[in-house]
Amino acid sequence: MGRWEPNARGRLEQAALELYIERGFEQTTVAEIAKRAGLTERTFFRHFADKREVLFSGAGTLQELLVTAVADAPDSAAPIDAVAAAMQAAGALLQDRRDSARQRQAIIAANAELQERELIKLASLGSALAGTLRRRGVSDPAASLAAEAGIAVFKIAFERWISETSQPDLPRLIRESLDELKAVTAGK
Amino acid sequence: MGRWEPNARGRLEQAALELYIERGFEQTTVAEIAKRAGLTERTFFRHFADKREVLFSGAGTLQELLVTAVADAPDSAAPIDAVAAAMQAAGALLQDRRDSARQRQAIIAANAELQERELIKLASLGSALAGTLRRRGVSDPAASLAAEAGIAVFKIAFERWISETSQPDLPRLIRESLDELKAVTAGK
DNA sequence: CCGACCGATGTCAGTTGCTGTCATCAGCCT
DNA sequence: AGGCTGATGACAGCAACTGACATCGGTCGG
Numbered sequence: 001m002g003r004w005e006p007n008a009r010g011r012l013e014q015a016a017l018e019l020y021i022e023r024g025f026e027q028t029t030v031a032e033i034a035k036r037a038g039l040t041e042r043t044f045f046r047h048f049a050d051k052r053e054v055l056f057s058g059a060g061t062l063q064e065l066l067v068t069a070v071a072d073a074p075d076s077a078a079p080i081d082a083v084a085a086a087m088q089a090a091g092a093l094l095q096d097r098r099d100s101a102r103q104r105q106a107i108i109a110a111n112a113e114l115q116e117r118e119l120i121k122l123a124s125l126g127s128a129l130a131g132t133l134r135r136r137g138v139s140d141p142a143a144s145l146a147a148e149a150g151i152a153v154f155k156i157a158f159e160r161w162i163s164e165t166s167q168p169d170l171p172r173l174i175r176e177s178l179d180e181l182k183a184v185t186a187g188k
Numbered sequence: 189m190g191r192w193e194p195n196a197r198g199r200l201e202q203a204a205l206e207l208y209i210e211r212g213f214e215q216t217t218v219a220e221i222a223k224r225a226g227l228t229e230r231t232f233f234r235h236f237a238d239k240r241e242v243l244f245s246g247a248g249t250l251q252e253l254l255v256t257a258v259a260d261a262p263d264s265a266a267p268i269d270a271v272a273a274a275m276q277a278a279g280a281l282l283q284d285r286r287d288s289a290r291q292r293q294a295i296i297a298a299n300a301e302l303q304e305r306e307l308i309k310l311a312s313l314g315s316a317l318a319g320t321l322r323r324r325g326v327s328d329p330a331a332s333l334a335a336e337a338g339i340a341v342f343k344i345a346f347e348r349w350i351s352e353t354s355q356p357d358l359p360r361l362i363r364e365s366l367d368e369l370k371a372v373t374a375g376k
Numbered sequence: 377c378c379g380a381c382c383g384a385t386g387t388c389a390g391t392t393g394c395t396g397t398c399a400t401c402a403g404c405c406t
Numbered sequence: 407a408g409g410c411t412g413a414t415g416a417c418a419g420c421a422a423c424t425g426a427c428a429t430c431g432g433t434c435g436g
Contacts, residue, residue, distance in 0.1 A: 004385070004431090029421065040386055045423065080372055116304035119311055123303070141368045144344050149373060152336035156329060180329045182375040184268055185337060187367075192402090192414070217392065228415055233394060 009047045009057075011037040016054040021103065025051075025111045052117045055104065059121045063128055066090055070132045079138045083129055083150030084178045091157070091170035098167060105162050126151050153177045197235045199225040204242040209291065213239075213299045240305045243292065247309045251316055254278055258320045267326045271317055271338030272366045279345070279358035286355060293350050314339050341365045 005011070015036035019028040030051055034044045048054045069086035077085065094101055108114040126147045133143035157173040193199070203224035207216040218239055222229045236242045257274035265273065282289055296302040314335045321331035345361040 008384080030423085031421085041422090042387080042424090043385060046384080049423095051422070078372075112308065115311070116308045119307035120300065120304045123307055141344060141348070141365060142372050145340060145365065145369045146372050148340035148343070149337060149369065152333060152340060155336070156332050160329070177329060177333065179375070181333045181337065182373050184266075184330050184334050185370050185373040187370045187374075196413080218394085219392085229394090230416080231414060234413080237394095239393070 005038060008037070008039055008043065012039065012044055012047055013054055013057060017104075017107075020055070020107045025107060025114060052114055055107065055114065056117060056121055059125075062090060063125050065093075066125065067128050067132050070129055071135070073136075075136075079133050079136075079142060079146035080149060080178070082133070082136070083146055084153060084174065086129075087150055087154045087157075088171040088174050091154075091161075091174050095170050098161070102162055122151055122155070149181060153181055193226060196225070196227055196231065200227065200232055200235055201242055201245060205292075205295075208243070208295045213295060213302060240302055243295065243302065244305060244309055247313075250278060251313050253281075254313065255316050255320050258317055259323070261324075263324075267321050267324075267330060267334035268337060268366070270321070270324070271334055272341060272362065274317075275338055275342045275345075276359040276362050279342075279349075279362050283358050286349070290350055310339055310343070337369060341369055 012033060016028070016033045019033055019036065022028075030044050031041045033054075034041045037044075044054075048057075066086045066089075069089050070082050073082035073085055108118055126144075129147035129150065130144045133146055134140065138146065154174060154177075157170065157177040160177075161168055161170045161173050200221060204216070204221045207221055207224065210216075218232050219229045221242075222232045225232075232242075236245075254274045254277075257277050258270050261270035261273055296306055314332075317335035317338065318332045321334055322328065326334065342362060342365075345358065345365040348365075349356055349358045349361050
């Protein structure tokens, strides 16, 4: 233990989330976040690259999860199915945190800069998944397209999951979204 | 005519492009851009919402183009083919500006903030195309998926077009990318 | 047990993106 | 002539972010 209160990073995340909800992202200053966490502005920027990143701390873990899920898929699985299966596994983890997911998504939906950050995280995920598919022997245009298509499937399923008044099953929505994509791209 | 040199906006665009190439995006200040254009920093922000936007002034036009192309597609065209045809039309327009496209893409590739901006422009394009498809009678998950898939197809074709040492035909790359997507999503 | 070292934090000054506000100055209209 | 308008300049100010240096406990080798 150091001489300071423990878990500075966690306190900063918590404080930021609260303030973003209370007054919105733009109306919150980093100094306010730091103050609520009992720290200084400078320390905030030692833990997070910028004011947005505090909302995306879980992205790295999620990406690793999906990458290993794709890497561990049976060899018999087609690329798009390997990606979709990984997405369903991730979806299952989100299933019981729907309320926090909604809250977070509401914050992001209210601010363009946050949407930009989310999009680049998804793009990074796409590159990682494409790389994993290539390591499984999938050749290049197919690997990138399967990864991008998988992300599109997830995005649309996630939107529906968040916006439904009932509480649908996210993995099921992902599977349905994948089936819909397959139908839509069924060649003439 | 006013009392000032004409085409302030164009001069700002030109100056920004030059400086972004000369020293990179981050190393260029808005004050420098304005000075090279013979204007002030304040005037820059009257013409462009922020320092990045100056690289995306054509996005609106391109989006309108694609939306009308999808809207004007024959009723017999499947959603994904209507989108792909629109992408091919846009690709044909880019075909003879490959050098400037490469230059621009090199600037964007060197900076994460610019990549974020590009991604949100593509996302906005996706929403617009999905809306157009819906107006054509396509139901919702299919419309969004067709639009997103079409954008993925374009992204991957564009990357190849930019990175090839030879000078391939962009519309052809788009068609090939679409075929690849159809192959990849061919359900079992 | 002591002093050197280390890692997390604080302090402070500075740059830059971006905004609000008011002044200026031609041309245009009546 | 006089007033209106639209584009620009001038200036002050805020907030995000960075670099440099100080501080303070704990740890570890001697």
